[in-house]
Amino acid sequence: MKIRFYVGLLFGLFASTLLNAQTIDEEYNAKIKEFTTDPRFLPSSVLGVVDHPEIPSPKKHFGQIIGAPGVMHGTKEIYAYYQLLAKKSPYLSIKQVETTEEGRPIYMVIIGNDDSMNRLDHYKGQMAKLADPRITSPDQAEEIIADSKPVYYLNGGMHSTEMGSPEMLMELAYRLVTSEDKAITYIRENLIVLINPVSEPDGRDKQVDWYHRYTKARTDYDDNFPKSTPYWGKYVFHDNNRDGLQVSQGITKGIFKIFFEWHPLVMLDLHESVPLLYISTGTGPYNEQVDPITIGEWQIMANSDIASLAAQGMPGAFTWAFYDGWWPGYGIWVANNHNANGRFYETFGNAGANTYMRDLSNARYAGDPATSREWYRPDPPTQKVYWSARNNINYMEAGVLASLTYAAHNGEQLLKNFYQKGVNSIQKGKTEGPKAFVIPKDQKDPAMAAYLVNQLRAQKIEVHKAVNGEKEGDYEVLLDQPYRNLAVNLLTEQNYPKEAKFPPYDDIAWTLGYLYGVEVEKQDSIAYDLNDLKMVSEDAVYTGEISGSGSNYYLSYTAQNTVLPALYWLKSENGKAEIHVMENEFVAGPDTLSMGSFYFKGISQKQAEYLTTNFGLDLIKGSEQPKSEETHIVTLPKVAIYHTWFNTQDEGWSRYTFEQRGIPYTSIDKDDLKAGGLRAKYDVILVPRARGNGSDFIHGVTTEFGPMPFTKTDEYPSHGFPDSSPDITGGPGFSGIDNLKKFVEEGGLIITLDNSTNMVAETGIVRNLESYSASGLFHPGSVVTVKIKQTESPVLYGFPETFPIFRGNGPLYRVDLKDRDMMLLQYGTKPLKDEVEYTGPIMGMPDQEIEEKAKPEGGKDVPYVRSGMVRNEQTIIGQGSIFNIPVGKGNVLAFTFDPLHRYLNHHDAPLVWNALINWNHLK
Incomplete structure (x- = not known):
């Protein structure tokens, strides 16, 4: 007993010495309290900012604490502070991962203890091994997990008017590299924390300038003054969080690079919109291809965060009643789509650093007032809140610290879950249908088939190509791979439940074959000899061919996406070239060209070859020449x-x-x-x-x-x-x-x-x-059937009588x-009532003979909804x-x-x- 007593006493003295060795920055903490409008908005976890003798706090560096009234920082200031932290602390490093459309850098910050920072490549390698169970057996996985650290990724500044997260993350980073508090030390020792400080730098700088130029002087939040700069990125505004399927913008490319380099187990995206802190789970329906393990993680982590805030006396934290969990194209869904866990927060932001009186009396989520006490919101806010930027920082930072703490204490389970999700995906690919998808080489727009292959590869979905046999040139997606669920999600129809209680948060259909105009076939068995398949290891490119003989060139038109740019190129190269559009069918040798096809006059062999090589177009040579009265010449428009x-x-x-x-x-x-x-x-x-x-x-x-x-x-x-x-x-x-x-x-x-x-x-x-x-029509973004009414319209050249389009x-x-x-x-395919020919008796006329109309192929009408859901579709058909x-x-x-x-x-x-x-x- 005495030995235990003295050991305990010595440990207590040692801990006390460590605590006393760190000086608390009383002025910083006093300012936090001053700028927080209510003690209930002040969690204990954000206090205790230390006064480090060598590493400058945000207050020392900027002259103001984070969340000070009227203070917002641009990207150069933010990046400079992280670069200073990297110089001063061994626990933090920073590197550029991408460049925006306007040339600004996108950085990633890495935080961990000495072991983590000295062995970053090792820990990245461990995560890569767990990501692919085909190369890691269960026994090997156990050993890897024992020598791994969970990676937790924080994403800030995606939506530019949601200005708090780039500020908060600087204070969080300072706290994580300086504090010797037991909770912070535990996070630093047991997690590797990645921070994307400003995932949309172009919009951040525009919005900071907007704030200082226009909204900093405002005193009323609801005065209808525009709170946002008219542009964020060069091209994309709020939809920068809807680019996860296209991967077209710098912001998304940066997020994807971080994910696939590190395979973080959890990604937390920091947003601002609803009071006072929403922690994502969603009302459902959840995406059918998300592993149930991930859905369980959403729930347990959200409730853990809410419990942590409740323990600190903070009102207004809730889950469930906002968002659904269906659409896979958000930025952080790169995690949910690839066996990790993607989450987000919505804190209450003021689009700047002003303090406003905010009225919540009309705010409702999932039908309930934002101020009502519910199972998912155990401690609601009052109908009015006097809200500051520092309040927002407090809620965001307290939530993040709670979430990091959960991950640090449950790292082994998260690592096991990550590995198991990959196992589940591979097993489904082996035991459930479909077993594969085939993208046949014969397509009406072969260049788009190659594009589909490249989009799948951008998602790290493996694609093979048949290099031998009668099906040479076909692409095959075998589904016994770790991201099988995502492949199924992208290549099959979506069936959004019509009975869903709440409206969907976004589009509900994204079947890529329909969206790209590419035929994709589901296979319940492998249709190829595996020896004839070769993994596609670089971007697919379709190169067109020239067939036939003669001095004239033709293009059979099937609404290929690259034709118009090809025409602009051709006219820029050869101003004397004539481009004719055929207004009737035309026979060129063995080929029958449909209405809308092209005849090129006065182009060289070299120019024709360029069209095939660089635009993926198949040209036909022939000796015939269409009659001038059956064509019209293309005059490319300004x-x-x-x-x-x-x-x-x-x-x-x-x-x-x-x-x-x-x-x-x-x-x-x-x-x-x-x-x-x-x-x-x-x-x-x-x-x-x-x-x-x-x-x-x-x-x-x-x-x-x-x-x-x-x-x-x-x-x-x-x-x-x-x-x-x-x-x-x-x-x-x-x-x-x-x-x-x-x-x-x-x-x-x-x-x-x-x-x-x-x-x-x-x-x-x-x-x-x-x-x-249309009475009762509810038509969220879905793929639906349309039918041509005016068959000779040039707008519809190249399209069949019925085809799918996307409509919201x-x-x-x-x-x-x-x-x-x-x-x-x-x-749809059925006519309006006033277009249906009357076949009844007509007084003064002899009875009409009724012709029986032929039924559609297969005896059934093409369904209106191809993918997604439409309620009361009869009102739009x-x-x-x-x-x-x-x-x-x-x-x-x-x-x-x-x-x-x-x-x-x-x-x-x-x-x-x-x-x-x-x-x-x-x-």
């Missing part, structure tokens, strides 16, 4: 893409798509419409989807707060890109709308996508379109029966999906869906490309 200043989300995706495809355009805004003279400058004006109605389009951002320049200055250097304006308030006004109408009357083409069709209909640019409200909850329009020839494409409305000498082509949605539905995009190719032949 295209403008219009953007509003109040909503730039989708025009950014349109610009990105045009640039990726190599289609030249000019970006224009309200000032260009007001200036007029549009027809002299442009042939086509594309108006991408933008929220709002005709009034919003006319009047734009309210002039109540104007003028508001978005221009680059010495004080605000990040503004003015990708577009600038001396005043973003106001819209084109009635004069601008009149100029737009003159543009089309003088022979121009306006293309409106989805919600922007409101603009032409409600402002009177077109008079034929009438808004249609957009507006619907209709035209009178007498104008039904303006309706090019319809939803037969309605128009594309309208071609003549206005003066020109046309308005009005879409009621978005064929350029998030750079995802590539199969739909050629409907726009067709319009551009044939812009002056749409009458």
Whole structure:
């Protein structure tokens, strides 16, 4: 007993000595208390910031603590602080992982104890071994787990108006490398913590400049003043968290690089929107291909975090009632899709560092008031809260510390779970159907088949290619691999339950074969000799061929995505070349070319070969020449893409798509419409989807707060890109709308996508379109069937009679029966009631003979919903999906869906490309 007593006494004295060896920064802690508006918002875990003699705290470095009123830091300041920490502390390092579209670096910070930092490559290697159970047996896994450390990844600054996480993470990093508190030491010793300090640096700098330029002086949160800069990234606004399937933007590439280098067991994305702290689990329905182990981890970790905050007396933490857990394209879903655990927080942010009175009385989540006491919210907030930036920091940091603590104490279980999820995936691939997917070599757009292969490989899904035998050239995805569930998720139809109680959080269908226009076959057995398969180890590229003989070149058109950029290239190389579009079928030797195919006159063999090699197009040589009256010559248009200043989300995706495809355009805004003279400058004006109605389009951002320049200055250097304006308030006004109408009357083409069709209909640019409200229709983003109504329309060249498109909850329009020839494409395959021919008796006429119509192939109609879910679909079937409305000498082509949605539905995009190719032949 005496020995135990003295050992305990000595240990207590030693611990006390360690504690006393660290001086608490009383001023820092006093400021935390000062800037926290209520003691209930002040958790004990964020106090105790130490005064380190060699490593400067944020207060020493910046002159203010994190969360100080009116203080927000740009990326250069943030990165400089981490670089200083890396110089001063052996526990932290920083390296660049990616570069944004505007040239800013994206960094990753690594934190761990001496052992972790000295053996980083070892621990990365251990995680890679656990990620693939094919190379690691269960016995080996046990040994690896015993010599591994869980990696925990924190992602900050994704959504630029959610400004707190890049601030908080600096204070957290300082705490993790300086504190000798027992809880912090345990985290440092048992975890490797990765921090992405600002995952969207372009938007961060724009938003910090916006805050200092405009919103820092505001005193009322609900005064309707724009809290956000009009642009975040060069292309993508809030959808930067919807890029996980495309992997198109720098932010996503950075997140993916971090994940696949480290295989973190948990990824926590830090967001701000709802009061006071939401910890993700979601209401469901959960994605069917997420391993149940991950779903269990969501629940236990969320409840552990809530319990930790409750133990510190903090109200307002909740789970369940926000988000669903269905769509796999969020940034941190790279974890859920690859056998790790992706989570997120939503804290209550003020879009800056101001303190506001916030009213929660109208906030409801999953039908319940935000202030009600529920099983998932045991300690609700009051209806009004006086909320500061420091409050937000406190909640975010306390939650993160709780989550890191859980991971540090349960690391062995998390490592086992990670390995087991890979085992489960491989086992499913062996025992359940399908066993494989085949992407046949024969495709209507072979270049898109290669693109699909590359997108699968970007997700680390293994793809093989048949290199021998009769199926040589086919691609095969064998499903006995660690990411089998993701492959199934991406390549099969989604079945969102119609009876789901709450509306989905985002799109509910993403079947890549449909979205890319690529045939993908499910196989319940392996169709190839495995010896004939070779792993695809580099990007797939489709190289076209030239067949036939003769002096003329033809292209059989099947709505290939690369045709329009190929035409622009050809005309830039050879201004004398003539490009003819055939308006009827044409026989060239053994080939019958469909309407819409191309005849090239005056191009060289070298140019033809370039089209095959660089654009993946198959050309045909022949001696025949089509009659001139059966073709029209392509005059490639001068295209403008219009953007509003109040909503730039989708025009950014349109610009990105045009640039990726190599289609030249000019970006224009309200000032260009007001200036007029549009027809002299442009042939086509594309108006991408933008929220709002005709009034919003006319009047734009309210002039109540104007003028508001978005221009680059010495004080605000990040503004003015990708577009600038001396005043973003106001819209084109009635004069601008009149100029737009003159543009089309003088022979121009306006293309409106989805919600922007409101603009032409409600402002009177077109008079034929009438808004249609489909009773009870609920149409979240799904893949559905459409049918061609006007078979000779150039907009529909290359498409079969029925095909799938992607559509969300957009507006619907209709035209009178007498104008039904303006309706090019319809939803579903059945006609509207007023289009069904009357077959009954007619007084004064002899009885009619009724012809029995042939049934569709197989005796069944093509289902309307291909992937996803639509409620009351009968109310949309037969309605128009594309309208071609003549206005003066020109046309308005009005879409009621978005064929350029998030750079995802590539199969739909050629409907726009067709319009551009044939812009002056749409009458």
